[in-house]
Amino acid sequence: MPTFEPKDPNFESRVRASFARQDIMETIGAKLVSVSPGEVQIELPFRDDLTQQHNFLHAGVVTTIVDTACGYAALSLMPADSAVLTIEYKVNFVSPAAGDRMVAYGRVTKPGRTVTVCTGDVFAVSNGQEKLVAIMLTSMMRVVNTGIQD
Amino acid sequence: MPTFEPKDPNFESRVRASFARQDIMETIGAKLVSVSPGEVQIELPFRDDLTQQHNFLHAGVVTTIVDTACGYAALSLMPADSAVLTIEYKVNFVSPAAGDRMVAYGRVTKPGRTVTVCTGDVFAVSNGQEKLVAIMLTSMMRVVNTGIQD
């Protein structure tokens, strides 16, 4: 794991405040566990009303938490005037999203002035055992002076 | 657009029944608009409780409906004993997910015995105007005799 120096010393409070404005997180019951420079962790307890037809969490729900984790991992390294947008992501699903809860990790692989590349993992946790559910590779964009804020 | 011959004449009722078991669809308010061989359309009215920090629908929500549209487009061409799983997807986000409602189209590009490749589009609709929001390219897998059913 590379180590990163944040450009904004208030990165954690900025990320936490932005996370609090993501209404979807409250709707699905996701919590921001930790924010460090270039890495964010989010948890989501399993809920029956978020499932697909086989009673696993929907791939889109798994994606929602790991996209947010990656986006804020990217934002944590950006200057204070920045907002972050998801350009694109790719996700592979390797095990069913079943378990007591999901834990998503987003990590910066390569920070950039405009584009930051992040990788993410989602694990299903049951009885203290972790199992890999999904892997994300994503491009996040820094935007400034566009009228949107983080 | 290629034309496909469904292997199961009851493909539409099978897809509709499976969609009805995706509890997440009711949770977010998504509706199955149409099912034809190799193509599925889903609608989602905008809701404030599904947004990210800039008050757009979260990328994961947009992904949720287009993943379901692509998965059922794939399933519509599979034999009756099949279940469908998302192997992976890639999504590009090209405009903010803002508008009265989102319309997601999933289409089979190349059906296969095991892997079916689909493409999806999501449009934001406001005052009758459509604007492209997201593009998906995805691999869906047919599974049989695994204990999961569609």
Place this chain on the structure above:
Amino acid sequence: MPTFEPKDPNFESRVRASFARQDIMETIGAKLVSVSPGEVQIELPFRDDLTQQHNFLHAGVVTTIVDTACGYAALSLMPADSAVLTIEYKVNFVSPAAGDRMVAYGRVTKPGRTVTVCTGDVFAVSNGQEKLVAIMLTSMMRVVNTGIQD
């Protein structure tokens, strides 16, 4: 297909001159067939020395021509001072790359000031019949004043 207005009236000669500087194209024998605003076509005759272990063209060779097609499709819509870089791509392979020659099409789906999203297709042509081989979804970046030129 959307229609695009090029920002640089000399887009075609600019693309053709840049293509001529891609030494890899001569090495593998690829030809630039056509350049129109937001769309580029490239051809590659089959060659045994470009194959993988099953005697199909290597996926990376197929990717090489469709990446170039998409990159120049994006460049064709950019201002004259721009250079184009591939941020990322995703490619699905749907049939073996076998046949007399490959034809790659790159098309702009959504032009942007910084990021342009393109889609690409590669077809194998044998005896006048086309068969879809690969599909690309990619993000191209416009760069200016970085010391690299197109």
Place this chain on the structure above:
Amino acid sequence: MPTFEPKDPNFESRVRASFARQDIMETIGAKLVSVSPGEVQIELPFRDDLTQQHNFLHAGVVTTIVDTACGYAALSLMPADSAVLTIEYKVNFVSPAAGDRMVAYGRVTKPGRTVTVCTGDVFAVSNGQEKLVAIMLTSMMRVVNTGIQD
């Protein structure tokens, strides 16, 4: 890194023999450095005839070596009767492919009966310094009894 037990004790000779049949590898000058269970390393010295218009190695060339590395990483864990095909890949390019040589690593993240998910990295090496150039996330498929062999 997970540790994997190969199903075929002759995995290394099988991978090396298949690599030797990839004529493209000789054409571009790529070498198979090492094969271990679930991990393969390939090297490519820089060559001017493999470059794009800015005199970097073409993205497709970088992709060629890391696709082969990931494919053989997957094959190394498959039973002896298997052949491997690339279903799809996604690659992010994070630095220009410039340097004395490229080193590509392919690693299995999740082996599967049909689909194996791999990640790959490509580093540019100059004067003993490594710099990350590209990241791959890919789905490889095991096929048997299809007439193609590895």
